Amino acid sequence: MGKDKVVLAYSGGLDTSVAIKWLEEKYNLDVIAVTVDVGQIEELDKIRERGLKIGAKDFYLIDAKEEFAQDFILKALKANALYEGKYPLVSSLSRPLIAKHLVKVAEKVKASFVAHGCTGKGNDQVRFEVSIVALNPELKIIAPIREWKMSRQEAIEYAQKHDIPVEVTKKSPYSVDENLWGRTIECGILEDPWLEPPEEAFKLTVAPEQASEKPKYLEIAFEKGKPVALNGKNLPLIKIINQVNKIAGESGFGRVDMIENRLVGIKSREVYEVPGALSLITAHCDLEDLTLERELLHFKSRMEIKYAELIYYGLWYSPLKEALDAFFEKTQESVSGTVKLKYYKGSCQVVGRKSEKALYDYSLATYEKREDLFSHDSAKGFIELFGLPIKTWAKKKADG
Numbered sequence: 178m179g180k181d182k183v184v185l186a187y188s189g190g191l192d193t194s195v196a197i198k199w200l201e202e203k204y205n206l207d208v209i210a211v212t213v214d215v216g217q218i219e220e221l222d223k224i225r226e227r228g229l230k231i232g233a234k235d236f237y238l239i240d241a242k243e244e245f246a247q248d249f250i251l252k253a254l255k256a257n258a259l260y261e262g263k264y265p266l267v268s269s270l271s272r273p274l275i276a277k278h279l280v281k282v283a284e285k286v287k288a289s290f291v292a293h294g295c296t297g298k299g300n301d302q303v304r305f306e307v308s309i310v311a312l313n314p315e316l317k318i319i320a321p322i323r324e325w326k327m328s329r330q331e332a333i334e335y336a337q338k339h340d341i342p343v344e345v346t347k348k349s350p351y352s353v354d355e356n357l358w359g360r361t362i363e364c365g366i367l368e369d370p371w372l373e374p375p376e377e378a379f380k381l382t383v384a385p386e387q388a389s390e391k392p393k394y395l396e397i398a399f400e401k402g403k404p405v406a407l408n409g410k411n412l413p414l415i416k417i418i419n420q421v422n423k424i425a426g427e428s429g430f431g432r433v434d435m436i437e438n439r440l441v442g443i444k445s446r447e448v449y450e451v452p453g454a455l456s457l458i459t460a461h462c463d464l465e466d467l468t469l470e471r472e473l474l475h476f477k478s479r480m481e482i483k484y485a486e487l488i489y490y491g492l493w494y495s496p497l498k499e500a501l502d503a504f505f506e507k508t509q510e511s512v513s514g515t516v517k518l519k520y521y522k523g524s525c526q527v528v529g530r531k532s533e534k535a536l537y538d539y540s541l542a543t544y545e546k547r548e549d550l551f552s553h554d555s556a557k558g559f560i561e562l563f564g565l566p567i568k569t570w571a572k573k574k575a576d577g
């Protein structure tokens with residue numbers, strides 16, 4: 178019988194490159210490297226070459242961009258998902274998808290182990306491991322970086338000793354994760370929450386003060402909650418996300434600087450570039466304001482908070498998450514129409530919206546006497562009964 182195998186989530190960076198050798202040495206396993214493309218702009222060909230050269234027995238490059246957009250981003254958008262009201266879950270959304278492909282490959286090549294390159298301080302380790310066990314509870318998980326406790330310098334030395342190409346060891350001051358839904362930036366100088374992030378940390382957005390003096394407009398059309406067209410032109414979802422990222426980013430919109438509560442108990446300072454995600458969520462929310470009945474709208478917004486938490490906590494594959502998906506899907510039946518966004522030097526404002534499904538009724542809302550159909554007389558009785566409990570309470574109080 179041959180050696181057992183481990184399927185490693187491989188990014189091509191220093192840590193996962195070192196992990197290829199380390200897994201072989203420490204656990205005597207054949208390493209199968211898997212890179213899942215979720216829209217990170219990197220040289221994917223080079224990653225394959227590097228992985229194989231270091232000693233991976235096989236390499237899989239999986240283009241999961243379409244799946245990421247349709248099955249992950251779109252669900253999050255329908256739920257306007259923002260962790261702590263600010264973070265559109267960039268990394269949190271990609272982990273369950275990467276996990277899904279790791280498990281698929283592991284089953285295909287009959288590997289008993291799956292490995293990921295997360296540290297012991299973050300949320301990503303939780304998301305990978307909980308997703309993997311949810312999809313295949315038999316698989317065993319190894320987290321080399323959490324286990325080996327090497328400093329960055331030691332990892333570089335290990336790389337040099339084992340002939341691992343050192344171009345990957347060039348010291349970047351930040352830890353970055355990137356995909357279709359945005360970019361996350363951590364570490365380095367950003368660990369001091371008082372210091373303003375330096376301009377070099379950003380890639381998808383220009384500084385608001387550098388953006389054009391001319392406002393830019395964007396019309397986003399939705400069908401049942403899904404973005405389908407930009408400025409009147411029908412486009413596939415991935416194209417829409419990419420284009421909105423570009424236009425909003427050039428307008429200096431989409432930077433988030435926040436203190437975030439990690440699942441593992443740490444408060445951390447996080448910097449995000451999410452021009453497309455925040456634009457689409459802003460537009461989508463506004464269209465819901467126009468098309469959803471009040472009680473549904475209010476109830477949905479409470480579920481959105483829970484949903485974002487579940488995704489952040491790594492519970493993508495869980496019964497509550499699935500049930501909430503069914504709820505959100507139902508709510509989107511009437512969410513069709515167009516929203517007009519205006520970008521100006523770092524701001525993004527909704528300045529217009531229209532829909533055939535609009536519940537906005539001009540004859541009810543207008544203050545123009547001639548067209549007004551609202552029953553002013555009914556207001557009196559309504560307020561009497563609505564305020565009755567308060568009146569009763571106030572009377573009692575006055576009586577002592």
Ligand code: ARG
Binds near residue numbers: 353437447
């Ligand atoms: N704080 C974010 C999250 O927990 C971003 C994590 C980024 N991950 C990374 N490996 N750099 O989702």
